[in-house]
Amino acid sequence: RDLLACARALGHETLAIAGHGTGGHVAAYAAAYAASWAPARVTHLAEIECIPSPGHHGRADLAYELSRYQACWFAQLHPKPESATVAVPEEWTQPAAESAGAFNPSAVADYLDLVPPGQSPGANGHFRVPPYPVDLRFGCPLLVAWSRDGRLGGWYDPPDLWRAFATGPVEGLEVDCGYYIPEEAPDILSDALRRFLTAEIY
Known part of the structure; x- marks a missing residue:
């Protein structure tokens, strides 16, 4: 809600959102919140190296x-x-x-x-993300990107997990790099985002 309010204050009535890791959860909540009252505000959603927060629950071995x-x-x-x-x-x-x-x-x-002594950077961020509400949905086109050398693609089919929350088209992209896709493969990711954002999707 705050993200959408900030976008409006900056003069952006519509926006496409991309989030990596924990930022992907913020993006999903923003898209779902918009879908519930102003679906046209979020036009595209890109989830990068992120699966829905219930994704690990019940699957851990x-x-x-x-x-x-x-x-x-x-x-x-x-x-x-x-x-x-x-x-x-x-x-x-x-x-x-x-x-x-x-x-x-x-x-x-x-x-x-900036990291307090004895703490791992970002170690607790993922675990503060609550499981998504069962009725969380968004209808904008969704791009799901994950790293070939990371863990998510080895454990799951990331696009398949996101389809439970997406009522619109879902596109998947495996990137030949490690977890830090934006830093390790910036050209591949930017090209994919450019194609995704400019494609005519029916």
């Missing part, structure tokens, strides 16, 4: 749980779990080796300067 940093760490032998409650290892705050080249080291340093 040991492989999924151990892939999460928290579970991986707490599943180790003493004293590793205990040490994790005191401080976060330095390695947790750095981009993965295969993604590091997409980030300027000084930008990473500036970002980490």
Whole structure:
């Protein structure tokens, strides 16, 4: 609601929204809110490396749980779990080796300067997203993009999960990169968004 109000205050009656990771949930809520009272306000929605928040519920198995940093760490032998409650290892705050080249080291340093000591950047953001209401729907065209080297495509069919909430057309795109699609594959993503936003969809 605040996002749509901000857009109107800036002179934009209609807008297309793209969100990556947790930002994808914000985008979904904005599109659904608009669909309930002013469907024409959000013309397109792009979900990048994001699945609906109920997507993991009821699907978690040991492989999924151990892939999460928290579970991986707490599943180790003493004293590793205990040490994790005191401080976060330095390695947790750095981009993965295969993604590091997409980030300027000084930008990473500036970002980490804002992280409280002992906390992992963004670690709690995903878990604050509540499961979507069962009646959450949006009718605008939807583009779902996920990384080939990330986890979502290995666990799920991301477009299929989003179809439960989309009443309009859904398009899927697998991108040959890691989790940070906007940084690792900016040209591929921008070209896909340009085609998506300018295509005539019936």
